Amino acid sequence: MKVDVEPSASALEAARAAAPLAADRAEQSERDRRLVPELVTALRGAGLFRVCVPRSLGGGEVAPEELVAVMEELGRADGATAWCVAVAATSGALAAYLPEADAREVYGAPTGCVGGVFAPKGRAVAVQGGYRVTGRWPFTSGVDHSDWLMGGCLVEDDGDIRVLEGGIPDIRLMLFPASDVEVIDTWTVSGLRGTGSHDIEVSGLAVPSGRSASLFGDSPRERGSLYAFPVFGLLALAISGVALGIARGAVQDLLELAGGKLPTLQTKPLAAQADTQLRMAKAEARLRAARALVSEAIGETWQHVQAGGEFTLRDRAALRMAANHAMTSSAEVVDEMYSLGGGTSIYATSPLQRRFRDVHTATQHVLVGSSVWQTAGRVLLGQQVRAEQL
Numbered sequence: 001m002k003v004d005v006e007p008s009a010s011a012l013e014a015a016r017a018a019a020p021l022a023a024d025r026a027e028q029s030e031r032d033r034r035l036v037p038e039l040v041t042a043l044r045g046a047g048l049f050r051v052c053v054p055r056s057l058g059g060g061e062v063a064p065e066e067l068v069a070v071m072e073e074l075g076r077a078d079g080a081t082a083w084c085v086a087v088a089a090t091s092g093a094l095a096a097y098l099p100e101a102d103a104r105e106v107y108g109a110p111t112g113c114v115g116g117v118f119a120p121k122g123r124a125v126a127v128q129g130g131y132r133v134t135g136r137w138p139f140t141s142g143v144d145h146s147d148w149l150m151g152g153c154l155v156e157d158d159g160d161i162r163v164l165e166g167g168i169p170d171i172r173l174m175l176f177p178a179s180d181v182e183v184i185d186t187w188t189v190s191g192l193r194g195t196g197s198h199d200i201e202v203s204g205l206a207v208p209s210g211r212s213a214s215l216f217g218d219s220p221r222e223r224g225s226l227y228a229f230p231v232f233g234l235l236a237l238a239i240s241g242v243a244l245g246i247a248r249g250a251v252q253d254l255l256e257l258a259g260g261k262l263p264t265l266q267t268k269p270l271a272a273q274a275d276t277q278l279r280m281a282k283a284e285a286r287l288r289a290a291r292a293l294v295s296e297a298i299g300e301t302w303q304h305v306q307a308g309g310e311f312t313l314r315d316r317a318a319l320r321m322a323a324n325h326a327m328t329s330s331a332e333v334v335d336e337m338y339s340l341g342g343g344t345s346i347y348a349t350s351p352l353q354r355r356f357r358d359v360h361t362a363t364q365h366v367l368v369g370s371s372v373w374q375t376a377g378r379v380l381l382g383q384q385v386r387a388e389q390l
Contacts, residue, residue, distance in 0.1 A: 025038065050089070069241070093231045095222075097220050120171045129209060130210075150176075191357030192358050250337040250338070253350075
């Protein structure tokens with residue numbers, strides 16, 4: 001199946017063009033525990049791995065609302081495809097923080113893909129001209145098709161962790177060619193199997209200073225409004241878009257099933273059952289409400305930053321609450337569709353089975369955990385919160 005994308009197509013149009021192939025290859029990607037090569041080629045060609053890369057480097061530099069819509073469109077087709085694009089896309093925002101020459105080296109290829117892990121699982125020893133990096137990072141989604149990878153590191157000076165102003169440790173993201181890492185096959189999991197999120201490891205790897213950045217201590221070089229948004233907030237929004245897409249796909253799966261399925265000992269098809277109608281309406285309302293809250297949070301903050309305003313703690317809290325709510329609501333909707341599907345849902349041949357596993361794997365991401373609710377609540381109540389916590 002060929003994917004044709006017009007050169008002037010928007011990211012959302014590109015996602016819509018790629019979605020049928022992602023849906024068609026979803027089962028194979030799950031079996032292979034990686035996105036199938038044909039699909040990766042299509043995603044590369046459509047520029048979907050680079051939608052948050054600055055326009056100055058040939059990237060999409062999309063607005064956050066379109067970023068979520070892209071993930072939603074792909075998530076409806078296949079959760080694993082959307083997840084890999086979400087990780088690569090938001091990794092592209094790091095290009096805005098690098099010196100121009102280094103950013104072009106890492107992010108300049110028109111069909112390139114940069115992935116990796118934000119979590120500071122590594123150590124970076126400061127040396128002349130850069131860092132000596134050692135670490136092992138789990139959950140490296142899309143490692144099999146990434147050209148460059150990043151890993152979060154705690155920076156060491158003379159054996160001590162470097163501390164920034166305010167007492168927080170210096171956490172820097174280190175970028176290195178994918179060929180420099182050892183991939184450790186760990187991704188035997190329940191859901192999002194097609195993401196191939198194996199562990200990666202490096203030992204004593206030299207990383208030039210220009211290929212590192214701190215999301216806490218550095219300011220973005222690029223001045224576009226997209227880069228006023230915190231990168232962690234963008235990632236949370238992107239993966240909530242994946243979950244919203246998975247839920248929308250599950251609703252469509254149930255609609256296709258309900259008209260022809262005759263439940264055991266019943267005389268009317270599933271779609272004609274009063275209980276089905278009630279539960280479907282409530283699930284649809286829940287999903288639309290969650291999506292609307294994401295749009296509202298993005299719209300308010302986007303308007304604020306475009307007007308030159310400072311990105312506040314309340315802005316950060318609003319985005320993270322919306323992302324969390326979207327994730328939990330999406331899982332609830334998928335659960336309802338899975339339940340309504342009855343015995344049909346448990347078979348591997350049912351797309352509802354994969355949706356169920358995928359969305360519940362997505363809910364385990366650290367950026368949409370229960371601690372986010374607590375931190376956001378502290379902001380709402382006027383308690384002291386550091387920006388890096390959101």
